[in-house]
Amino acid sequence: MSFKKIEAIIRSEKLEEVRIALEAEGFVGMTVTEVKGRGTQKGIVLEWRAGEYRVEFLPKLKVEVIVDDFDCERAISAIEKSARTGQPGDGKIFVSPVENIIRVRTGERGDKAI
Amino acid sequence: MSFKKIEAIIRSEKLEEVRIALEAEGFVGMTVTEVKGRGTQKGIVLEWRAGEYRVEFLPKLKVEVIVDDFDCERAISAIEKSARTGQPGDGKIFVSPVENIIRVRTGERGDKAI
Amino acid sequence: MSFKKIEAIIRSEKLEEVRIALEAEGFVGMTVTEVKGRGTQKGIVLEWRAGEYRVEFLPKLKVEVIVDDFDCERAISAIEKSARTGQPGDGKIFVSPVENIIRVRTGERGDKAI
Amino acid sequence: MINAGDTAWVLISTALVIMMTPALGFFYAGMVRRKNILSTLMLSVSILALISVQWVLYGYSLSFGTDHAGLIGGLNWLGLNGVGQEANAGYAATIPHLAFMVFQLAFAVITPALITGAFVERISFGSFLLYILLWSTFVYAPVAHWVWGIGGWLRNMGALDFAGGTVVHITAGISALSMAMVIGKRKGYGKTPMEPSNIPLTVLGAFLLWFGWFGFNGGSALAANGLAVSAFVVTNTAAASAALAWMVVSWIHKRPSVLGLATGAVVGLVAITPASGFVSPLSAIVIGAVAAVISYYAILIRTKSGLDDSLDVFACHGMGGIFGALATGLFAEKAINSAGADGLFFGNPGLFGIQAFTVAVVALFAFIVSFILAKVIDAIFSLRAKEAEENIGLDIAQHGETAFS
Amino acid sequence: MINAGDTAWVLISTALVIMMTPALGFFYAGMVRRKNILSTLMLSVSILALISVQWVLYGYSLSFGTDHAGLIGGLNWLGLNGVGQEANAGYAATIPHLAFMVFQLAFAVITPALITGAFVERISFGSFLLYILLWSTFVYAPVAHWVWGIGGWLRNMGALDFAGGTVVHITAGISALSMAMVIGKRKGYGKTPMEPSNIPLTVLGAFLLWFGWFGFNGGSALAANGLAVSAFVVTNTAAASAALAWMVVSWIHKRPSVLGLATGAVVGLVAITPASGFVSPLSAIVIGAVAAVISYYAILIRTKSGLDDSLDVFACHGMGGIFGALATGLFAEKAINSAGADGLFFGNPGLFGIQAFTVAVVALFAFIVSFILAKVIDAIFSLRAKEAEENIGLDIAQHGETAFS
Amino acid sequence: MINAGDTAWVLISTALVIMMTPALGFFYAGMVRRKNILSTLMLSVSILALISVQWVLYGYSLSFGTDHAGLIGGLNWLGLNGVGQEANAGYAATIPHLAFMVFQLAFAVITPALITGAFVERISFGSFLLYILLWSTFVYAPVAHWVWGIGGWLRNMGALDFAGGTVVHITAGISALSMAMVIGKRKGYGKTPMEPSNIPLTVLGAFLLWFGWFGFNGGSALAANGLAVSAFVVTNTAAASAALAWMVVSWIHKRPSVLGLATGAVVGLVAITPASGFVSPLSAIVIGAVAAVISYYAILIRTKSGLDDSLDVFACHGMGGIFGALATGLFAEKAINSAGADGLFFGNPGLFGIQAFTVAVVALFAFIVSFILAKVIDAIFSLRAKEAEENIGLDIAQHGETAFS
Numbered sequence A, B, C: 001m002s003f004k005k006i007e008a009i010i011r012s013e014k015l016e017e018v019r020i021a022l023e024a025e026g027f028v029g030m031t032v033t034e035v036k037g038r039g040t041q042k043g044i045v046l047e048w049r050a051g052e053y054r055v056e057f058l059p060k061l062k063v064e065v066i067v068d069d070f071d072c073e074r075a076i077s078a079i080e081k082s083a084r085t086g087q088p089g090d091g092k093i094f095v096s097p098v099e100n101i102i103r104v105r106t107g108e109r110g111d112k113a114i
Numbered sequence D, E, F: 001m002i003n004a005g006d007t008a009w010v011l012i013s014t015a016l017v018i019m020m021t022p023a024l025g026f027f028y029a030g031m032v033r034r035k036n037i038l039s040t041l042m043l044s045v046s047i048l049a050l051i052s053v054q055w056v057l058y059g060y061s062l063s064f065g066t067d068h069a070g071l072i073g074g075l076n077w078l079g080l081n082g083v084g085q086e087a088n089a090g091y092a093a094t095i096p097h098l099a100f101m102v103f104q105l106a107f108a109v110i111t112p113a114l115i116t117g118a119f120v121e122r123i124s125f126g127s128f129l130l131y132i133l134l135w136s137t138f139v140y141a142p143v144a145h146w147v148w149g150i151g152g153w154l155r156n157m158g159a160l161d162f163a164g165g166t167v168v169h170i171t172a173g174i175s176a177l178s179m180a181m182v183i184g185k186r187k188g189y190g191k192t193p194m195e196p197s198n199i200p201l202t203v204l205g206a207f208l209l210w211f212g213w214f215g216f217n218g219g220s221a222l223a224a225n226g227l228a229v230s231a232f233v234v235t236n237t238a239a240a241s242a243a244l245a246w247m248v249v250s251w252i253h254k255r256p257s258v259l260g261l262a263t264g265a266v267v268g269l270v271a272i273t274p275a276s277g278f279v280s281p282l283s284a285i286v287i288g289a290v291a292a293v294i295s296y297y298a299i300l301i302r303t304k305s306g307l308d309d310s311l312d313v314f315a316c317h318g319m320g321g322i323f324g325a326l327a328t329g330l331f332a333e334k335a336i337n338s339a340g341a342d343g344l345f346f347g348n349p350g351l352f353g354i355q356a357f358t359v360a361v362v363a364l365f366a367f368i369v370s371f372i373l374a375k376v377i378d379a380i381f382s383l384r385a386k387e388a389e390e391n392i393g394l395d396i397a398q399h400g401e402t403a404f405s
């Protein structure tokens, strides 16, 4: 019994496409968080009343999907394709181990809870 | 030295009950994030000016508690019981490994930092 | 190929110092989330119209940095130093394993994607 | 004869007072939890819709129509029949009768809206609408008639209520008390904090209320004359003085908050309302400051009592209104308003007696009738939203919307 | 002779109506996605800046200057030359000519702002400013002249439009329709939900609109007299009645939302606008309620049609304005306004014919001209923001700012 | 003789100007970081409370009481003794003296509130209240007397300041400068971005200011006459023109933001203030546009200078006020206001000299006194919040509350 957490930082405007791509692959469950991030795309210049100022963090969304080990690659590639624009700031996907899953409603664990 | 991160996605209105249940078991420290999620409970229908529209994501809370390995089950069951309503949308608990903990204030690590 | 996720819960007002400290060590990429937390510092007393009330959770920021295994300690100590005030509520750092990283823009994986 | 200046002043005052009901909605909405912001707003604005129509159909007639035994107005002005563009000299000789009617409408609207603070976050919306309709008919209309209607028995007795301390704030504050008793506490009340979720909204509401109150009190002169100006001045003065006093008291306790200052301002406005056409600016400073201290401690006591009058309608409007009505009996001066009377401090203890009697009668009447209405509706339809609705929040559960996405 | 009371009333009415344009901005901004809140606000407030200057320079003259063949005003008042502190008896005998001018300015500003609801979240800001300038010149100015200008052909024919049902709401609603057709749907429209991101902002806007509308309709009497009061009263009544009706209809469908109630109120205000100087409060109840039902179903139909008139300017303002103009032909009474006419229900079918004809002519004219303007600007500059801008959101992309940090 | 129309206009104008102080609070609060929203709001609204009482007790008397040597008013109107419902013909012959008093109160309140933009996010609340009280006594009262009081030496010299360019905006802008110098930069200023956290709040504040400014300038005619209308019209025109100019300049730089447009509008309103009773609409277009360009570059320069006048009170109000006062010396026309004077462009260079002299004297006086006050308070109590309070944010640290939960 082993699962993966796929954590994708994506552009806010890509959420719908990612959701649809994941759903098409059968991944319905997911959790989304509003985050701020920086990376290659270092920040953004905004307008002050006169002149500009630089903000170091950009609004992004973090999409978390917990999947079975063997579904992992399928989910990753669904996200990759739907989130890509080719410009800096497309985001990253992090994969990490999850040891157990519990469905609160029923108390089911592991595979059955996903 | 080994720890677990217990990540529970719960109904927003259950936070207080979960907090109290965890505290009763001796788990004081925790971190809460506002998230949006979907799963079995696929979305919700809201009112537009006239007629309705469907929103794919529902507001949820993510509660994170980092615990010692051997405390893990106790914490999980405290959350499970306090977060349950029996209706779809009660949420999930994900358990994953944490390798180290550092208390920023003191620089303590591991067990002492929890 | 192995990475670490460094998850630091810090005081909101410390973000800039932490960002600068991390950048000085060469860590540009990071993701920040607004969270609410409790721990040793159990809550805070706020003013109601007359009298006070106690709130159980305090606003904090969660800073996530994914790094190469061997960079981990450097990143941790950068955060530790920059986030410390010495008062309860300075926060915690949690370290956990990350198995893979994908850069959405290019599809690069692992080391190259960080 | 219609005077354009007086008409302009009463019209703009009316617009201001009508605007106060949504402003009150914001004032209240900012103090509830995020999941109930819209439902709290909805309570106030739906009353604006409902009572605006009710008033035109029969409310005005019941309150101000031809007197029956000093107790209630007749049905002669149903549907505003006979209420036209000419003046009604009995009520206001220099403005169209319709202007007087619509000015009064604004008061009939905001009064029940004040009560909503007592039962936010748990009321069943349908029962609520019914309650408001009945309350306006069986509490507001009679009391308005007694105090303001030509032939009203309290008016004839010499009770002074320039802009609604008794008619508006006492009826609302007392009815809030009875409602809080009948509907019961919010789930988790006293155990988990019920944080105000949007204080800027509350502050916006409070200062729109302050702004609108110039129409409330100043407009009650029903003319753009010296009396209107005097009422305007003491309104601002009492609000400021109460805000300062609240700030000082909470600072002594611990820290001065903007939520406190805003609350203090509203309490000062409440307290000066009945007195605004009769007292001097220096008296207004005293009235505002004392009212603030009274309401501050009233909230502290109420909080400890365990009664969930959620937004302290009784402590703010009930106590403020009662104190203001009594203060009128102390500080009123014929030098300010020759149509008024002198109060205790100006050599006429009789007025204080009349004011105290009026307060007691109206408070008792409002309590009994509003309590019965609440109990009856609760028994038949349940006043309270279902537990699951309360858990999820009324915004989604009853209105199908969320404040912010 | 200048009358101070009338002048005070028209000035404060003007201030209220000018305030309505930012209020409309808030009303609209709360209904778009968070990434476009500021750009939506910007559309309204930049029109306030642009048309305030345009009106002074030439807009007023074109609309109200010396008539040419009933079709357009002359250039005699360019730069407000000759428009001074004395009255212009033809337009308003008791207030300074400048007061009439600036009251009209407020209408010239808000009318194009209404249209913006049709193309939020995807308009190119530069093309937008050009469109507005041309629209004000080629649609608003002529129609205002026809209906309100001395010598205007529709005015001469006896068309009644007390406060702008035809001039304001029909022109705006119809032009919104043509704009929505030309600019096309938002990306993802119909597939992904376009959630309103800040309903409190929308409610704030709606009730500031309600507040301002007292100046809009009441001020249109151009004096603080019985007619102003009558217009004021029916305005409030129709708004309330429409809000209630909307609440009931959506409750029957499913649940009453505050967003719905606010929309209903605005629709009621729209519908009463042309009729406000001619009808009784009881008629206003009917007008408001019927308008609400019409617009409610118009939104449902529009939604299904796939046309992305994003904030339903046509369904609310177009349909509301058309219905209001026709209702004026039904419910008008000389008993309310002797300078008006009786409508169908008061024995004069002729008025209804004139109103229907006016509606048809103005709707047709507005549609054709606004369609051509949109097409031409689109061909030369593109009306639409770049796809990447639309994706990121116009706040950051076009204005370099985010609503909340 | 009291005129009802004039009284109505001055009362509603007063209500509008009083509302402007909370509006200013919102304007400012939206531009600070989220942790200081409420404390920023608190600065403005606590001034409304404090100075409303101070003005009644002694501020009005000091400013407008019987003249002493052209320098200060007497104590004859302490506690508003002798300020009643009859007119004071010297100040305003057709409205109650109390109306003039309360109209002036609104100006005495908003002026110090303007300064708060200089020291948001780091001020110690207690020291702040003390500063404001002293500032109102030692800066505002004398300058108001010099320029507006009967017998005031600058008034006698022929200085023109219709609605407060000198008395309000120059004193506030210059004192902001000295305050920014004494209190020092916010921690992290120049290193980390100080993002505006709630631009919709700022836009709301800005357009409520615009709305209120009709009372500010229009009401300064102290009557509902042609002059009031003229002032009203140029107010709107200058605001619009400045907003447009700001938009164009920032577009040339990069992108037009709604924050910029709102700032531009406020600057236009500032600049037209002293001139509003003396100039034509076409002059207003020029005044607004030039003021916008000046303040735009003043902000850019200030930003580079490293001085943390956080919300650019000097660049907006100081520069806007100075330019407006000088522009009055250029554009004033006796044809607009026979009680005024002609300016340089209308053949009278003398006026420009007087205006320039007045600006210099008032700026110098305000700077010196406000600097001394700031230094003294700083030495005794520290003007600045503790470092830990500044880090956590003043909302929680000083007021025990958070804007949003």
Ligand SMILES: Nc1ncnc2c1ncn2[C@@H]1O[C@H](COP(=O)(O)OP(=O)(O)O)[C@@H](O)[C@H]1O
Binding pocket: A009, A036, A037, A038, A039, A040, A041, A042, A058, A060, A087, A088, A089, A090, A091, A092, C028, C029, C030, C031, C032, C064, C065, C066, C067, C103, C104, C105, C114
């Ligand atoms: N090392 C990292 N740790 C945590 N989050 C990161 C890291 N690198 C990037 N991110 C997140 O991914 C987002 C996109 O990264 P960025 O480097 O800008 O794009 P790209 O990968 O296309 O170059 C960032 O805004 C940040 O939220």
Ligand SMILES: Nc1ncnc2c1ncn2[C@@H]1O[C@H](COP(=O)(O)OP(=O)(O)O)[C@@H](O)[C@H]1O
Binding pocket: A028, A029, A030, A031, A032, A064, A065, A066, A067, A103, A104, A105, A114, B009, B036, B037, B038, B039, B040, B041, B042, B058, B060, B087, B088, B089, B090, B091, B092
């Ligand atoms: N596979 C998943 N990955 C990440 N989050 C999930 C996943 N499945 C569910 N969730 C989260 O759990 C919440 C509740 O799940 P849901 O399936 O609706 O409830 P239930 O488990 O009671 O059927 C969702 O809103 C979502 O936030």
Ligand SMILES: Nc1ncnc2c1ncn2[C@@H]1O[C@H](COP(=O)(O)OP(=O)(O)O)[C@@H](O)[C@H]1O
Binding pocket: B028, B029, B030, B031, B032, B064, B065, B066, B067, B103, B104, B105, B114, C009, C036, C037, C038, C039, C040, C041, C042, C058, C060, C087, C088, C089, C090, C091, C092
């Ligand atoms: N066991 C835990 N699990 C998850 N988060 C925790 C835990 N303990 C502390 N935290 C987070 O760290 C923050 C700071 O912890 P706290 O104990 O108050 O400070 P300190 O470590 O300085 O004593 C908390 O607000 C909470 O967000």
